[in-house]
Amino acid sequence: MAGALKKDRATGAANAVTADLVAVLVAVTEGEPKIMTIANDGALPSGPFEFAHRSLQSGLRAWVEAQTGHPLGYVEQLYTFADRGRTGDAKSPHSISISYLGLTREDKVGQGFEAHWSGWYEYFPWEDRRAGLPASLAKTLASRLRAWAKSAETTGLQRQRWQRAAITFGLDDREWNEELVLQRYELLYEAGLIPEAVRDGAAATTVIPGKPMTGDHRRILATGIARLRAKIKYRPVVFELMPAEFTLLQLQRSVEALAGRLVHKQNFRRLIEQQQLVEETGAIATEAVGRPAKLFRFRHGVLAERAIAGTKLPLSRT
Amino acid sequence: MAGALKKDRATGAANAVTADLVAVLVAVTEGEPKIMTIANDGALPSGPFEFAHRSLQSGLRAWVEAQTGHPLGYVEQLYTFADRGRTGDAKSPHSISISYLGLTREDKVGQGFEAHWSGWYEYFPWEDRRAGLPASLAKTLASRLRAWAKSAETTGLQRQRWQRAAITFGLDDREWNEELVLQRYELLYEAGLIPEAVRDGAAATTVIPGKPMTGDHRRILATGIARLRAKIKYRPVVFELMPAEFTLLQLQRSVEALAGRLVHKQNFRRLIEQQQLVEETGAIATEAVGRPAKLFRFRHGVLAERAIAGTKLPLSRT
DNA sequence: TGGCTTATACTTATCCTGAGCATAATCGGA
DNA sequence: TCCGATTATGCTCAGGATAAGTATAAGCCA
Known part of the structure; x- marks a missing residue:
């Protein structure tokens, strides 16, 4: 077995990727919520990791700036994929996709860049529940899922499929869980209800609304949305997306936009204030109907003061 | 800029990794808590992703089984690293490490495998707070950190360093946060207090107790511990590590072992029971001092029934 | 039997959360 | 000027979750 320990570290052509x-x-x-897209809104900014790049993140920064002209601020790694099956082509060498989530503010895309800000719900219409289920899906979605479940061979499998659909999509009086973005996408892919599945060989049927993307990009986007929806609940990352000064309602609208659902206004404010995440600037928002709102700014200090925990264990003091 | 969109997809030698x-x-x-090690306890099971591997996970499974004889059960991806700086050598092509966390039960390592189960606190003695700070560290740790902070050039930097140390290590009456495993490791590395830092070029000093590992492996291990400590709080993953039947105290001891701190017995039981994670087997544990405990098993059903949410947003019903 | 150990049930005070009511401040007409 | 629409902001209240501790049960062993 000692032989197994020896690894082929040389960049032999065989194991190169x-x-x-x-x-x-x-x-x-x-x-x-918007995402930066290239290639006629059908792809995410991306490029190969090259020898010249000092690190993965600096390589990513280089590509994003070259393709979009937009500098990258807050960045975190998402996931690394390498499924040859998904992209077809079983002969070519492995290609790995290392994906990242970046948070910024929208600005004008510079001259000469073929990049755009696209609304992310154009790609995932079923994820926006702020006004209930969108009309374009209200009739079809559940019935298509049910049809998919029914098409399984055994009744056991049928029940399994339906249970999975019901849990991920919040059917049969179940709660809608906004974090299951990736699971819902994967299910729709398996059910052959989105263009990517048909492209990859599923039986051609009428698909569900929602713009497709090249390769795995919509799956990567789903991963990013899921991560962000989970993270805004326990880390103050929303502020990366806000202007320097904002009203509490603007903050709330941003959170709702990301989560795809509405929050209780008063309780939201209590939450924000008790965590001391913001402080008043002293200024008052103009240009709005209704009573003018105070302007707030993010207290950058909290990041240094607290290492926000999030315990769910009944810890003991002794 | 259109040129920037074209990507060199061919496996040109230049961009191969x-x-x-x-x-x-x-x-x-x-x-x-134990981890599987190879190479005289100084390395984690690992191997190159090869052309023959169908996917990243199947490649990982192949390597782990070849090196340890142990089948891989529950697996999740951890992180992807590619820092040329860390491993020295600015000339060689990029090497990427894709790391995974696997959960199993300990069993005998088969004949002929140079693999061992090692206690993970041998690598991170400062992470075990079940009996308070270990005696081997009680005197040194805080003073070494203070010395590191003091050695900064400006008083501003000194304060910054000490604040960072105090937050991550729970000094100055701050709370200990067991999830900051990676941050603590990174800080010790930067402070030159662990062998890997000296190996990579830091000034040679007396290091803090704790076994080093090759390359980035101890950093990867820190990442894994951190992930697991965070995850046991909102997903029932502990059960992947338990035998089929167990007492509530055994379950508690496992959680404490992972978290590195003690939990309140009665409240822990209430938490487990109210979440309906376990059910009685009807049997009673023998071979123990004190009143015999009921045996429980994990209710696998919960995984299907619930898509455990973990909301921290004040959602609105309307 | 009494003492040691662990299991398990119950209590209490406090805090957090969801939900809703009430009032304040501004604007645009009637 | 007053009313209605609209948003901001303060406050209450009930129910549930949590931290901590008390009390009792059930084994073993000397």
């Missing part, structure tokens, strides 16, 4: 860096770059503008 | 798969394989035996 290419690594792609992919960015899910998010902004929120006027209550709508 | 090698990808290593690394496994943090965890078990808990009699209240001690």
Whole structure:
């Protein structure tokens, strides 16, 4: 077995792979979450990890700036994929995709860049539950899922499929869980209800609304949305997406935009204030109907003061 | 700028990289967390991602089984690293490490495998706070950290360093946060207090207790411990580490072993029971001092029934 | 039997959360 | 000027979750 320990560290042609860096770059503008896209809105900014890059992150920064002209601020790694099956082609060498989530503010895309800010719900219409289930899906979604479940061979499998659909999509009086973005996408893919599945060989049927993307990009986007929806609950990352000064309602609208659902206004404010995440600037928001709101800014100090925990264990003091 | 969109997809030698798969394989035996190691306890199971591997996970499974004889059960991806700086050598092509966390139960390592189960606190003595700070560290740790902070050039930097140390290590009456495993390791590395830092070029000093590992492996292990400590709080993953039947105290001891701190017995039981994670087997534990305890088993049903949410947003019903 | 050990049931005070009511401040017409 | 629409902001209240501790049960062993 000692032989197994020896590893072929040389870049032998046999085990060489290419690594792609992919960015899910998010902004929120006027209550709508946006993502940076290239190639006619059908792809995320991305490019190969090259010898010249000092690190994965610096490689990603280089590609995003080259393709979009947008500098990268807050960044975190999402996931690393390498499924040859998904992209077809069983002959070519392995290609790995290392994906990242970036948070910024929308600004004008510079001259000469073929990049755009696109609303992320164009790609995932079923994820926006702020006004209930969108009309374009209300009729079809559940019935298509039921049809998929029914098409299984045994009744056991049928029940299993339906249970999975019901849990992920909040059917049969179950709670909607906004974090299951990836699970819902994977299910729709397996059910052959989205263009990517048909492209990859599923039986051609009428698909569910929602713009497709090249390769795995919509799956990567789903991963990014899921991560962000989970993270805003226990880390103050929303502020990366806000302007320097904002009203509490603007903050709330941003959170709602990301989560795809509405929050209770008064309780939201209590939460924000008790955590001391913001402080008043002293200024008052103009240009709005209704009573003018105070402007707040993020207290950057909290990041240094607290290492926010999030315990769920009944710890003992002794 | 259109040129920037074109990507060199061919496996040109220039952008070829090698990808290593690394496994943090965890078990808990009699209240001690263990990890699978090879190479005289100085390395994690790992090997290159090869052309023959169908996917990243299957490649990992192949390597772990070849090196340890142990089958891989529950697996999740941890992180992907590619810092050329860390491993020295600015000339060689990029090498990427894709790391995974695996959960199993300890069993005998088969004949002919140079693999061992090692206690994970041998690598991170400062992470075990079940009996307070270990005696081997009580005197040194805080003073070494203070010395490091003092050695900064400006008083501003000194304060910054000490604040960072105090937050991550729970000094100055701050709370100990067991999830900051990676941050603590990174800080010790930067402070030159562990062998890996000296190996990589830091000034040679007396280091803090704790076994080093090759390359980035102890950093990867820190990442795995941190992930697991966070995850046991909101997903029922502990059960992957438990035998089929167990007493509530054994379960508690396992959680404590992973978290590195003690929990309140009665409240722990209430938490487990109210979440309906377990059910009685009807049997009673023998071979123990004191009143015999009921045996429980994990209710696998919960995984299907619930998509455990973990909301921290004040959602609105309307 | 009494003492040691662990299991398990119950109590208490406090805090957090969801939900809703009430009032304040501004604007645009009637 | 007053009313209605709209948003901001303060406050209450009930129910549930949590931290901590008390009390009792059930084994073993000397």
